[in-house]
Amino acid sequence: MTKLLITRPLPEKVVKAAQAAFDVTVRLETTPITEAERASALADYDAILPTLGDVFPAEAFEVAARARILANFGVGFNHINADAARAAGIEVTNTPGAVTDATADIAMTLMLMTCRRAGEGERMVRAGKWPGWHPTQLLGLHVSGKTLGIIGMGRIGKAIAKRARFGFGMKVVFYNRSTVDMPKDEATQLDSLEAVMKAADVAVIAVPATPQTHHLIDAAALEALGADSYLVNIARGDIVDEAALIEALQQGRIAGAGLDVYEFEPKVPEALIAMENVTLLPHLGTSAQEVREGMGMMAIDNLIAFFNGKPVPNPV
CATH class of the missing domain: 3.40.50.720 (NAD(P)-binding Rossmann-like Domain)
Incomplete structure (x- = not known):
């Protein structure tokens, strides 16, 4: 046998x-x-x-x-x-088809947790440090109506786009190496990674890990994203230059990050753990x-x- x-x-x-x-x-x-x-x-x-x-x-x-x-x-x-x-x-x-919706759900989870500072708020409550509600506490980004940039419009990218467009009324732009035929009311393909990063209030990484995508999100891409925008990674950790990401976060060159994967997984840098504007999940994409x-x-x-x-x- x-x-x-x-x-x-x-x-x-x-x-x-x-x-x-x-x-x-x-x-x-x-x-x-x-x-x-x-x-x-x-x-x-x-x-x-x-x-x-x-x-x-x-x-x-x-x-x-x-x-x-x-x-x-x-x-x-x-x-x-x-x-x-x-x-x-x-x-x-x-096993490609089985993971699509679950991974897209985690992308939205990370976007909401990071933009609305949910992780930071939960830590505050658990630590007994919440002083009670007040009008300027933990003000975050209201994602409805904002622009989502998707890097990689495969199965998972399309599932994320659908959730963002029809669930949150977001404008969706995306970068993909080949042309992807998407309904105009769902997403618009832009010519370059830089263009998508510049347009995005939130950028989500959804490309496969290949030699060509290693450190695709480098210091230049993060610079294009900008100080008021957020990065979410639900793909593979080494697509993002983790050292460049840490530097961008520490210097305030991007607003925050939501990560389900890490470059040297399961090792998570202490610098990321220390930052309140970073949401960290233990590779829950298909859990x-x-x-x-x-x-x-x-x-x-x-x-x-x-x-x-x-x-x-x-x-x-």
Whole structure:
């Protein structure tokens, strides 16, 4: 029977579905696999179901492997060198559709928490430092009717645009490397990243992590965003130059930031933790039971199709 390694504990529904089709080993640790574990997995299993942080660099595929497929749990796969895997005859898949709405919801959560200073207010109440209501306390940005700039108009970007436009009456502009056909009443594509950043009251990062998007949001992009505007990142941490972001926040060159991801995750810089105008979440983008089940079932569907000799539904 086909041997499958699942690198982290997954929802029970997903594990049972995997066990119905494969000889399954579930690694019980919740931390990323080590280099030694990775080598053993490639040598000892027919299939691996890895996830965020389980790094498979090019050199991992330089040795002959038993594994024939990496069915990634998650839409982002920047931790896997997919080109090197395919060159070694190993298929790579992901789980794109299942995460769209949940991730878009977290983008709106971060926007509201940061612009309306909700995190700061909650900390005040918990610390017993709230003196009571008064007219100028914790004044933030009223997002309704403002301009949202979306960097990356894929599935998640479109879901964010829909929520912002029809839920909050925001004007939506976006930057995307290729032309995206969007209804005019929903969003307008601008010619450059700089143009979107300059136009935005809030900029949301929704591009995949690739070598081309590494540090896409650098000091120049943050300068274009400006002192009255906010940055939200629900994509991958290394799309933003974290050092440049910290400097921009400390110098007041942007108004605040809402982050669900970090450049050196799970490490979060003390400088970010210390700032009240920064909302910090622990990578909650897809943290809903039904969403994680959906991701897992999509990964299992990819595996079943592959070993039945059919095209995988979600190749990367």
